[in-house]
Amino acid sequence: MTIKLSDKAEKRIEELKKRYPSAKSAVMPALYIAQEELGHITDEAIEWVASKVGIAPVHVREVATFYTMYYKKPVGKxxxxxxxxxxxxxxxxxxxxxxxxxxxxxxxxxxxxxxxxxxxxxxxxxxxxxxxxxxxxxxxxxxxxxxxxxxxxxxxxxxxxxxxxxxxxxxxxxxxxxxxxxxxx
Ligand code: FES
Incomplete structure (x- = not known):
């Protein structure tokens, strides 16, 4: 089952999706939101982003693993x-x-x-x-x-x-x- 983030995070991604012609274009801010809430990009975060922007988890993972600003494991403060x-x-x-x-x-x-x-x-x-x-x-x-x-x-x-x-x-x-x-x- 896909995790649920805070109400504020859930509301924010819905707002951000409206900025783009296609919801899938919001994959990067959605990853930032998940990282902000979870500390790093977990498998659950990938699933959450995929469900929000309507693309396959593998494509979310492709983006998350390409860019170093998405942390793939826990980091310090x-x-x-x-x-x-x-x-x-x-x-x-x-x-x-x-x-x-x-x-x-x-x-x-x-x-x-x-x-x-x-x-x-x-x-x-x-x-x-x-x-x-x-x-x-x-x-x-x-x-x-x-x-x-x-x-x-x-x-x-x-x-x-x-x-x-x-x-x-x-x-x-x-x-x-x-x-x-x-x-x-
Ligand atoms: S070489 Fe481009 S920022 Fe360091």
């Missing part, structure tokens, strides 16, 4: 995605990943014992002119150096900012106070 593609790689992205491994003492795909952090390397996030860069939850942080990255992680640990996009509420978290606007999207 803050999930860091470090771009490893050419521009960022040439500008030192590998050093950022090594720093995460050293600082957090976990491997890519693992979660710290306190549940705060997880990380992975991903392909191009479309911010190639400002590499190396990473996405933490739904916010971009660009032009990073290891020092700047380390300070950023420290600030997040201390301030616990909201870096999440809410498709249900149509909001983006406030991000880090005073962080340069050009470096947070």
């Amino acid at each position: 803050y999930h860091v995605q470090v771009c490893r593609t050419l521009s960022c790689a040439l500008c030192g992205a590998r050093k950022l990943t090594e720093h995460l491994k050293h600082r957090l003492k976990i491997n890519p795909g693992e979660i710290t014992a306190d549940g705060l952090w997880s990380y992975e390397e991903v392909e191009c996030l479309g911010s190639c002119g400002t590499g190396p860069m990473c996405e933490i939850n739904d916010c971009y942080f660009e032009n990073l150096t290891v020092e700047k990255f380390d300070q950023l992680l420290t600030r997040i640990e201390k301030e616990r900012p909201d870096l999440r996009l809410s498709t249900i509420n149509d909001t983006l978290g406030a991000g880090l106070k005073d962080y340069p606007k050009s470096e947070i999207i």
Whole structure:
């Protein structure tokens, strides 16, 4: 049986479907809604999205597994995605990943014992002119150096900012106070 999400989530997907000529075009926001409610894309989430937008679960899975912004397994409260593609790689992205491994003492795909952090390397996030860069939850942080990255992680640990996009509420978290606007999207 297909799961039921919160009333607000169920209402939101019905609203979003009306924006498109065909309901199946709402597959991506529907995946965001499911992820927001469930934490990651589970088999139940795939079934829920398929039932809402009227396509086969396999096609929902194709979308979910193609895009790295859909988490296929549980992640920490803050999930860091470090771009490893050419521009960022040439500008030192590998050093950022090594720093995460050293600082957090976990491997890519693992979660710290306190549940705060997880990380992975991903392909191009479309911010190639400002590499190396990473996405933490739904916010971009660009032009990073290891020092700047380390300070950023420290600030997040201390301030616990909201870096999440809410498709249900149509909001983006406030991000880090005073962080340069050009470096947070
Ligand atoms: S190569 Fe890193 S954002 Fe494109």
